[in-house]
């Protein structure tokens with residue numbers, strides 16, 4: 272039996288059941304693929320349910336406010352995915368009259384859709400013969416065929432795509448793609464692959480040579496950058512000062528507090544911090560209520576965050592900020608550390624009555 276037949280036979284008896292596998296609706300499949308980029312299936316599942324409940328059709332998503340989409344995405348990270356998802360939904364709804372692109376070459380033109388997602392959607396929904404290559408697929412192929420080229424090198428990407436295109440089943444390309452992903456996720460796992468039950472064991476070179484733990488090969492990641500962010504949560508009579516992030520930086524279009532990026536974070540306020548506070552509240556006096564510290568990891572950055580909770584003693588002008596109350600603050604899409612801070616703060620305020 273050849274590679275794809277063995278794989279498909281295994282898949283028929285072992286496929287994982289997910290809500291997006293019970294439909295061929297391209298909107299829902301696309302949504303699931305965007306959510307699952309850089310996200311574990313267990314975490315993605317609840318977001319998929321939330322999104323399909325709130326936006327059951329492409330039209331519902333396209334006509335929603337971007338802030339609502341970002342709020343629903345909150346906690347999943349990589350927010351550009353949510354912004355691109357929304358922009359593409361609007362594009363399909365307005366420019367393509369709601370008709371979902373049904374070819375790889377058109378899907379890949381959508382914002383946030385790369386070769387993997389375009390191949391997954393076109394093969395699963397429209398039976399187009401396109402191999403989808405994700406981390407699971409890299410792992411299985413590198414082991415079965417003992418490929419030593421790094422999977423994150425330009426050459427490696429080409430080699431693996433070519434091999435995957437040669438192996439794909441032309442009759443059932445969608446099932447084939449999903450089978451390979453499932454095999455990688457459940458049997459040919461990164462650590463301790465379960466070779467004894469693997470349908471490809473008789474073909475697998477890495478198994479025979481006992482080098483599965485050495486495949487795939489990856490070149491070293493770029494260095495993680497440390498950043499130190501001082502946030503100032505300024506309150507006057509239960510009104511908080513916030514702003515929408517616009518710069519081309521992390522968390523674009525989410526809401527946060529006045530911010531100063533520094534070389535290191537300390538619990539006490541430094542002169543530079545006081546200047547920032549005064550640029551918000553003028554010459555008014557204030558009290559530093561408390562300081563909270565958070566660490567937050569992104570793919571290439573480690574954020575060391577201080578949030579200073581400051582109460583102004585007198586009324587202050589907006590100075591370009593948005594004033595929100597507790598209820599409004601919880602509705603805004605905010606970065607995870609600010610969400611944590613608010614939850615703790617509001618719990619304390621509620622307990623005080």
Ligand code: SF4
Pocket residue numbers: 411414415458459460464465466467469470471472475476477478483
């Ligand atoms: S035999 Fe083992 S290493 Fe080879 S593909 Fe199967 S699970 Fe992976």
